[in-house]
Amino acid sequence: MKEYVLLVFLTLCSAKPLLHPSYLTLKNMMLKDMEDEGDGDADNSLFPTREPINPFFPFDLFPTCPFGCQCYSRVVHCSDLGLSSVPSNIPFDTRMVDLQNNKIMEIKENDFKGLISLYALILNNNKLTKIHPKAFLTTKKLRRLYLSHNQLSEIPLNLPKSLAELRIHDNKVKKIQKETFKGMNSLHVLELPSTLLELHLDYNKISTVELEDFKRYKDLQRLGLGNNRITDIENGSLANIPRVREIHLENNKLKKIPSGLQELKYLQIIFLHSNSITKVGVNDFCPTVPKMKKSLYSAISLFNNPVKYWEVQPATFRCVLSRMSVQLGNFRK
Structure with a gap:
């Protein structure tokens, strides 16, 4: 023993x-x-x-x-x-x-x-x-x-x-549902399926959008980034989601219109209200290439921004469905 x-x-x-x-x-x-x-x-x-x-x-x-x-x-x-x-x-x-x-x-x-x-x-x-x-x-x-x-x-x-x-x-x-990642202040590594059609990251604390963030999601059709703290969207970031139809960027801290919107030929809805945008360029939304086919916008919201709306050129919205598709409004503190 x-x-x-x-x-x-x-x-x-x-x-x-x-x-x-x-x-x-x-x-x-x-x-x-x-x-x-x-x-x-x-x-x-x-x-x-x-x-x-x-x-x-x-x-x-x-x-x-x-x-x-x-x-x-x-x-x-x-x-x-x-x-x-x-x-x-x-x-x-x-x-x-x-x-x-x-x-x-x-x-x-x-x-x-x-x-x-x-x-x-x-x-x-x-x-x-x-x-x-x-x-x-x-x-x-x-x-x-x-x-x-x-x-x-x-x-x-x-x-x-x-x-x-x-x-x-x-x-x-x-x-991805809107509330999925709400309150996760420490989430810094996120790998999602490349087959996503909808991604809702609203109501978080995102501060920037970088070039690599959406590179895997070529089929994405709806993107929700509203109610965050976004100050910058890196040039070329939106080109990685060429099939997107709807983008929400309302209630952030953007100072300018994100670049690349005019190249998204399926984009129909873009919400940019309640930011800090001061200027809207004549080519910010619509393509500059005459022969490029682009879906008409059904909604562009820019109200509650410090934009001098009387300085916005009429040709800026040459690719919208109707006058009612654009919401400028007055900026109020």
Whole structure:
């Protein structure tokens, strides 16, 4: 019996944890995040720096771990196991769950219930078609969520406001609802499906639109960026969405008409009211090439801007449907 116990002890001491490539990448990112946040609580860190109480037993001899998974230092690896559902006995203090490369079709309401310390969740390359609206109700510290290469038709509802990174490309999402990302002040990495037809990012805190922001969304038809803090739209940004029909940029801080509108031949509706636009050029909306075919505008809103509307040339709106399609109005502070 003594020989058996000694053999088990030696095996445990010499065993090494399974280190997945995704684990190594996320580990570096998480450590950096914790440094940035100035988290000095070693008990709450994902990778504790404090020495264990008993140096001879650096981890529990009989840890609670889902069958077939690898568990170490508050990380649960359950990838490539052919799982059809989320394991039910994930430890409550888990900081990262890796469930990629399985056959999970649905995330249920209580799959992650009680995981209040969860920081990263990897669900890439499953068969997900449905995520319960309350699935992330208790994961209020979730920072990184990977859902790419699945079959989701919509972005999950009620995402944690703590989210800093969401990757959900290569799914079947066609439309992003207006309220999806509301209140997510820390979201800085966002990968969405390239098949999007509608993207609504209204009521956020976006300050600039850069050249690469819409490069993947060639089929986009409706773009909502209203009620943000946009001061600048980089030249050429809108050329990346040549099929767009409707753009909302109202209630921002733009000082000029975005460049490239005249080249969007399908654009019919553009909302620019309640900005800081001071001038409207004669070629800001309509093409300068005579033979270029352009859909007529049905709505151009410019009211509540400091524009001297009496200085706007009539030819500026030569490609609108009718006089009623343009709203200038007076600027009032």
